Amino acid sequence: MKKMDSVANTQLPVVGIVGLGIMGGIMAETLLLNNYRIVGFDIEKSACARLKKAGGHVAKSVAEVTKQADVLITSLATSNALRVVYQEIASTLKAQPKKITLVETSTLAMVDKDWIATQLPKKQVALLDCPISGTAARMKDRAWTIFVSGKKSSCNEVQPIFKCLSDNSPYVGEYGNGLKMKFIANHLVAIYNVACAESVTFARKIGLDPQEVLDIFGPSPVIGTGVMRLRTPFMIKREYSPPTMKVEVWQKDMQVIGDLAKSVGCPLPIFNATAPIYTAAMAQGLALQDTASTAEVLGQMAGLFTENKASAAKKVATKKLATKSGATTVTKSVRKPVVKKVS
Structure with missing residues (x-):
């Protein structure tokens, strides 16, 4: 992982990340080390706390990330989470149109990726499908493979971001080929x-x-x-x-x-x-x-x-815990009364 000056470069695009789990979290931390300004959101407070500690800005909602980001990366665990997030992204962009590149990295069903494309405004929004093969441990060795798919010109624009994360981010064709x-x-x-x-x-x-x-x-x-x-x-x-x-x-x-x-x-x-x-x-x-x-x-x-x-x-x-609990329990003995026999 290449560490650079900690002062954010204002000439670089603002990168939003929704989903700050294992994969999203390490992407955020790595991009921060490469001088990108990061704004992120996750429903888990602990994930948000890690981003704040690393120097990123924690947003209060998906909408806030969408408004601030030039490039928005999503890394989500379930189909339900993906649909909730992209409904909010779509609503925000319809209310306040802007140029933005959306990079979807989750490994979910193809029907979910197709659904996203039907929800978003057609103008000014570039939607890319870029799943990642590799684990957090492999990322530290720059051994991720990022399968980049979508409009080629838009994919080329975000390649500098991918180059911060991996040495291997091949362009694999039209949207959906990445998945x-x-x-x-x-x-x-x-x-x-x-x-x-x-x-x-x-x-x-x-x-x-x-x-x-x-x-x-x-x-x-x-x-x-x-x-x-x-x-x-x-x-x-x-x-x-x-x-x-x-x-x-x-x-x-x-x-x-x-x-x-x-x-x-x-x-x-x-x-x-x-x-x-x-x-x-x-x-x-x-x-x-x-x-x-x-x-x-x-x-x-x-x-x-x-x-x-x-x-x-x-x-x-469990046995050790039970033994320890037993050792700390004090059992009081009850003295039986002595009955004297009267002759």
Whole structure:
């Protein structure tokens, strides 16, 4: 991450960010370090507090961000959130028309992206679809891929912003192609992740050290992948927090990809074979853990573990808490009255 002078450059466009979660938050902080003026909004007070601490301006509403921003980036977790936000953006722009570029980075259904385009004024508003492949940890290594799609001239105008965030922001064509590219990326990640978990489990069952397997195959230009290098260390240590991608969030992406494939009549046999493994991780209480926890599911299936490490750790913590509580409880003994026998 390239750090520059902390004084904002007034010649640069004002960047608004709605959705200051993991991805939106790190975008805001990085752009601030690159002298952009940032105005942001999130319904979570803690997210707003992080932006304020980093030096950004916290707006009171989506409308306020829309009014102040030259470029407005949205990073939203659900279809409902996206529709609420873009209804407010559209209402604001219809009441006070202005030139603005809207950069939608969320990974949601194609129908949601199409819906946005029907809501906005046609004049002065450039709408781009630019989903991001990568995690917050990968961003620090400038390893994000930003799939840039929409009107090419508008995409070129915001490339300096993307260059602050990543070394890889290819233009992939018309609006909507960005999301389609992200679906292809996530389709492969779903498969690679479970494949890595399977290899780690297989290595353990035949008596190999999975760390040695990673050391040999991780750097390989033929077998090694970024997913292998990112997720296999979690699997080896059997520690899945803090997560790079939560299982419960990943389930949303799996659903969207599966629905799109059905809608176009495309078979995805390998992708579909991974789905029960992620579902089993959810059932085993791993929803908030990293998707690498699929290794726990396969490890139990193989008889390597009697329960996943997260559940075991939770039981130990609960037992310690119970023991501590018991130690601090003072039990008063009640003296029984002595009855003298009268002869």
